[in-house]
Amino acid sequence: MLKRTAHMAVTLGLTAATVAATGTxxxxxxxxxxxxxxxxxxxxxxxxxxxxxxxxxxxxxxxxxxxxxxxxxxxxxxxxxxxATRRLRRQPGLALGAVLTDADQARRTVDTGRTLARGVRTYTYEFADHETPWYADAATYPKPSFPMGATHTFELPYLFELTEFDPLTEPQQALSDTMIRIWSNFARTGKAPWKPTTTASPNAQSLASGPDGVHPVDFAKDHQYDFWKSLD
Known part of the structure; x- marks a missing residue:
């Protein structure tokens, strides 16, 4: 069974600070x-x-x-x-998105994978393309001023021809071809081209565009699994 997870980006209109750090x-x-x-x-x-x-x-x-x-x-x-002329690279909205992703989606992904791995061959992957196409109707859905990352459902134009999204770039199209090939082979053979998930490790695969976009990742470590699990 293939499971998906994705980086969340929280759509909060957080503006830059326009005052100095102290009252003086x-x-x-x-x-x-x-x-x-x-x-x-x-x-x-x-x-x-x-x-x-x-x-x-x-x-x-x-x-x-x-x-x-x-x-x-x-x-x-x-x-x-x-x-103080530029916005911080690590914006508050991105930090909040990372917290919500790690504390909820990523933690549950690891737990679910371990449970499924006890009885069936399971694979874990992470759609991690950070420059995903935006909605084609930008007048109705204006693009935020901050990066959205691999937001939930934004992998769909990589798998289906959806006119609701902007066209894929050439690197994104290459990733699309890779993802469709993986999905098709999995449907035919029940196997993915990376290690199955075990009760000890997710053995996750990152899927992103670019020369090194598809590669193994330490999913639990990257998403602070041990920390968030310790709060249960």
Whole structure:
């Protein structure tokens, strides 16, 4: 039995921070109105007409290491001028999507695979193409400003000719051909071209476009399975 899982992207319109990290803010002494001085150091933002925006400013110390599960600690200061002109690569919406994926879908995928593997040959795969086609009717379904990733159901245009989605790119079409070949062979033989899932390991296969897109992955480790399972 083939099971699917996919990266979720949460469709929340999260905007960049437009204020500095602390309440102590003043214009920089050198007169550049894109730079402000805070009690954590100078910060450079962008100016568009009357609006000044400062993106990606840490409002607290990262909750890692000894700071996990402790009250927030103040953010560290910076020397020089902090660049706050660009959105963080790891946006809050993507972080929330990763949490919901790992805590729910991925954890259940591992548990289900282990249960099925006790009685039937089982294979686990992860559709992980991060630049999937968007809906063709963009007027009705506007494309968000943040990456959606391999959202639920977005693998369907790789398996079926669906006019509801934009056309596949050449690398995506190659992935589509690979997926259809795998599915067809599985329907005929009951086997997939990677290791079956066992009670000890999902032995998952990642399916994405590009030269190295199809490859084995440590699915349980990648999705923090042990951590989320420990919360049961």
């Amino acid at each position: 803010v003043a214009a920089a002494e050198h007169g550049d109105n894109s730079v402000v001085r805070t009690d954590k150091g100078a910060v450079r933002g962008t100016t568009t007409g009357p609006v000044r925006a400062f993106r990606g400013i840490p409002y607290a110390a990262a909750p890692t290491g000894d700071r996990r599960w402790t009250p927030p600690a103040p953010a560290a200061g910076c020397s020089g001028v902090r660049d």
